[in-house]
Amino acid sequence: MDTVLANKKIYKPQLSAVKKAAERISNVAVKTPLGQSFTYSSKFSANVMLKREDLQQVRSYKIRGAFNKISSLPKEQINKGVICASAGNHAQGVAFACNKLQAKGVIYMPITTPRQKVEQTKMFGGDWVEVVLKGDTFDDSYKSAIKHGDKHGLVFIHPFDDEKVIEGQGTIGLEILEQAEEPIDYVFAPLGGGGLLAGLSSMFKELSPNTKIIGVEPEGAPSMTASLKEGKLTELKSIERFVDGAAVQKVGSRNFEICRENLHKVITIAEGKICQTILDLYNQDAIVVEPAGAMAISALDFFAEEIKGKNVVCIVSGSNNDITRTAEIKERALLYAGLKHYFVVSFPQRAGALKDFVEKVLGPNDDITHFEYSKKHHRENAPAVVGIELNDPADFDPLVARMKTKNFYGEYLNDKPNLFQYLV
The missing domain is CATH 3.30.70.260 (ACT domain)
Structure with missing residues (x-):
């Protein structure tokens, strides 16, 4: 463990804080359905349920953490404004929250962000947000946003390494536990910066400790895998940006500590495999997902024997996919196969x-x-x-x-x- 982390109390989301977050976001975040997937239940001889966070107003779960964080700020800070960096989905959540709370927001996004996500961010934010395209990766945008925020006194709304954001994402765990009719054996969730899994796994550890939580990373950006292997927070020198919703060079420090204690396993999935899942979901179930949204389901093949006869939940985290990427998605799927x-x-x-x-x-x-x-x-x-x-x-x-x-x-x-x- 890092010396700095060893000398301070490790943050852990509390059930009371997550319940408060659920109340705070109740008027803006949809309680998304948890339903059985006939396709995957039949394929794996298990009860496979999909938690459809792609059906949120901003088409991803990021609205939960963003709104919880911004709405918890003092009124004078909301009036002054906020700033964030995001590869797309967090940006849309912040933009929506800024518009709803009438807070001025500056949103930094990588130049490589799909146009669809940039346009959606501008649409949700309206006149309340300014979008700045800067850098090739989230980490580049992050550094620029921090510099701008410090200069103008704006509160930085971190996409994953923030207590209020983690607690907001943790509301997904509460909802799953409320909606499930039987005890859940496995939860598969996408892993980028770790905010979703930090919040979700903490709720399961307290309320359903026997549930095995599996984190799923893209093969080209295995930042949590690298950190767990090294036993400390580790920054990757370079990453593959295809799975833009989960491509970060370094996971959050809070999330690393929580995840290495709570997660049963972290695995990496090849981008080509993720692409095949995107095509399968569209062709078989008429579900449109982005690469990060397909990661949890993509992991099921690697646990086929283990999950037989079990109750399994997969988090479908987002559907902000640009149709212009379809040719590349098909190509990558064919190459993988x-x-x-x-x-x-x-x-x-x-x-x-x-x-x-x-x-x-x-x-x-x-x-x-x-x-x-x-x-x-x-x-x-x-x-x-x-x-x-x-x-x-x-x-x-x-x-x-x-x-x-x-x-x-x-x-x-x-x-x-x-x-x-x-x-x-």
């Missing part, structure tokens, strides 16, 4: 070479989805970048074997990230 592959193919510079490749190399169910070719003069062969979609992952090895036998094979690109990033 081993169905999409990119190659540098060496084509002989002669008539009929492409026809030979299609007829003699591709399998009957293989499809070319990407093709870039530039003819080179005075050379026998010229390279082409070719994307191939398979019908079955087992078709990959035979495809490569035929490419080599027919002298078309150049280089496989999927496992070369420096080249591959230009294609996906």
Whole structure:
């Protein structure tokens, strides 16, 4: 444990404080449904229930913590204004709260934030908020917001490392326990900065201590996993930003202490697996979710044997997904499933070479989805970048074997990230 943390009392959300938060937010936060998912209950032979936080007014649970924090401030501070940094969902919660409480708010968001989240933030905040796009990650925006807030005397509304925010998110735990008809064996919840799990797990530890709480992180931003491994709060040097609602370089200090005591397990999920869950939820259940909103459900496959016959809750945390990301989501899902592959193919510079490749190399169910070719003069062969979609992952090895036998094979690109990033 860090020396600083060892010398001070560790904060733990109290049931009375979370109940007070529930009263404070009762007029703005919806008591979202907890309902059985027929699809996932059948798939895993369990009673899988979805807590639909995507149905909040701001389409994520972040309204709970943001409103609880801002509404608890003294009137003079509300009049002076607040500031926050967010990758999107917290920003919308703060914007909504500012509009409702008539508090001036400055909201810093990463430049990389999907446009849909930026526009929604402006819409919810109206004339009461100013949106500033700064930095490539949440952590960049956070540093800029802190500097601006200190300069102008604005209270910083932290998206996850704040007691009132944690208590606001903890109201989800109370609701689940009120709504569930039977004892809950497992709760799966997304893990970014840790505010949701810090609040939720504290309520379960007090009211349902036998429930196992599972935190689910994106593989490209495993900040809690790194901290637990090191035994101290650890900042990642770089992260994959695709799961923007959960991509942070360092979890909250309060949340780290709470989560390492309360959570049964923390696991990481590949971004491609999350993308497949997004597509499945839409195609099978007509549920639209953002990447962070799909993380909890994505973890079920890795606990299939463990959860059989159990009562399981998955937190669907948000639905702020930009439709322009659909092509990338599909691509990542195919790559994860081993169905999409990119190659540098060496084509002989002669008539009929492409026809030979299609007829003699591709399998009957293989499809070319990407093709870039530039003819080179005075050379026998010229390279082409070719994307191939398979019908079955087992078709990959035979495809490569035929490419080599027919002298078309150049280089496989999927496992070369420096080249591959230009294609996906």
